[in-house]
Amino acid sequence: MSSTEQTLSIIKPDAVERNLDNEIKEMFKSKGFKIVKEKKIQIEKVEAETFYKVHETKPFYNDLCSYLSSGPIVVMVLEKENAVLANRELMGATNPKEATDGTIRKKYGISIDKNSVHGSDSVENAKIEINFFFKD
Numbered sequence: 001m002s003s004t005e006q007t008l009s010i011i012k013p014d015a016v017e018r019n020l021d022n023e024i025k026e027m028f029k030s031k032g033f034k035i036v037k038e039k040k041i042q043i044e045k046v047e048a049e050t051f052y053k054v055h056e057t058k059p060f061y062n063d064l065c066s067y068l069s070s071g072p073i074v075v076m077v078l079e080k081e082n083a084v085l086a087n088r089e090l091m092g093a094t095n096p097k098e099a100t101d102g103t104i105r106k107k108y109g110i111s112i113d114k115n116s117v118h119g120s121d122s123v124e125n126a127k128i129e130i131n132f133f134f135k136d
Contacts, residue, residue, distance in 0.1 A: 005083040006036065007120045008129035013071035014114035016040070021074045024104055024117065028078055031090055037134055038076040045069040051132055054125075060113070067113055075133040084126055087119040 009028070011021050025035060043051075048065040055061050080086055092103025096115055099106035109115040120126035 004079060004081055005123055005126070006077050006079050006130060007083040007087045007126045008118075008133065009076045009078050009087060009120075010068075010118035011074040011076070012114070012116055012118060013067065013073060014110055015108055015116040016072045016074060018108075020108055020116065024108065025074075025076075027090065027104055027107075028076075028087075031080075031086065033078040033080045033083065033087070036077040036079045038074060039133075040072055040074050041133075042072045043069050051129070063113060068118075077130050077134060084120055084123055088121070091117050091119050 011024050015021065015024060021040075025038075028035065045065055048068040049056070052061065052064055052068070055064060078087060090104060092099030092105035092109075094105070094115060095112045096105045096109030099109065104117050105115045108117075120129050
């Protein structure tokens with residue numbers, strides 16, 4: 001039995017810089033996602049470090065945090081049945097070169113770091129990530 005879920009999506013600095021936010025939002029909408037909340041913000045590196053804390057032992061952690069805080073981002077709450085999995089499928093592989101045709105990262109990603117979008121990797125993390133950006 002599938003149910004409606006929410007997931008967090010971030011349009012990263014490389015995509016915002018290239019004015020791709022509306023095109024990416026349209027890709028989500030065309031796949032049946034409802035954008036429940038959205039805002040364009042710029043975060044400090046310390047906030048990025050908190051957000052990506054799950055990766056802090058990995059070698060790319062510092063670069064990832066520097067990058068996410070390097071320019072404006074668009075954070076969105078997406079809603080749909082099985083939203084987490086559906087979003088990950090639409091985003092495509094982390095490395096744009098390995099991403100499937102028709103995915104956001106294949107179409108817009110520049111590199112493994114500048115891959116245009118972030119999406120929650122589980123329902124549990126989606127709740128944490130949504131709360132991080134949208135503390136109501």
